[in-house]
Amino acid sequence: MSSEGADVCLTDMGDTYLAECVTPKGEELLKKMGDLPAADEALETKRQELSDAAEKEVNSSVSCLACGTCTYLCPTCHCFDITDEVKREDGKRIRSWDSCMSWLFTIETSGHNPRPSQKERWRQRLMHKFKYFADNFDAIACVGCGRCVMYCPVNIDIRKIVTDISKL
Ligand code: SF4
Numbered sequence: 001m002s003s004e005g006a007d008v009c010l011t012d013m014g015d016t017y018l019a020e021c022v023t024p025k026g027e028e029l030l031k032k033m034g035d036l037p038a039a040d041e042a043l044e045t046k047r048q049e050l051s052d053a054a055e056k057e058v059n060s061s062v063s064c065l066a067c068g069t070c071t072y073l074c075p076t077c078h079c080f081d082i083t084d085e086v087k088r089e090d091g092k093r094i095r096s097w098d099s100c101m102s103w104l105f106t107i108e109t110s111g112h113n114p115r116p117s118q119k120e121r122w123r124q125r126l127m128h129k130f131k132y133f134a135d136n137f138d139a140i141a142c143v144g145c146g147r148c149v150m151y152c153p154v155n156i157d158i159r160k161i162v163t164d165i166s167k168l
């Protein structure tokens with residue numbers, strides 16, 4: 001649990017809230033609320049248990065959101081989309097950035113999508129970087145910059161996935 005950016009941190013203890021002042025501004029605010037009972041050791045232990053349980057829950061249940069941040073920031077990702085824009089006799093073929101993390105990236109005109117869920121899209125990203133690219137160009141498509149790890153909103157870590165797979 002992080003209290004970064006907060007003046008007061010509130011923890012839901014079930015039948016009450018534990019309020020912790022993080023900044024002088026927060027302290028001032030709590031003082032204005034009158035004489036509040038101080039937290040004892042048992043309350044602090046319970047707060048820590050709740051915090052650990054919440055962290056465990058987040059780490060075990062959050063999966064890829066398909067936001068595309070990792071592919072947008074990656075210096076080796078280079079996927080794109082092609083669209084034709086036509087105006088009377090004139091037209092333009094436009095290339096724009098796209099991401100294999102997106103559902104739309106692989107959907108076919110028939111409506112069939114060969115990568116229907118984020119599981120298949122992630123597999124493709126991983127295999128492209130560490131298998132197909134290596135087979136074709138004798139190099140992996142990851143320079144180890146760590147941008148995807150730093151900015152993934154749900155903390156998916158490509159290093160951990162590669163390490164886990166290498167143990168299979
Ligand atoms: S660590 Fe590898 S996969 Fe992640 S952004 Fe950098 S080059 Fe791309």
Ligand code: SF4
Nearest residue numbers: 064065067068070152
């Ligand atoms: S791995 Fe993370 S950054 Fe990449 S699409 Fe999924 S949620 Fe977004």
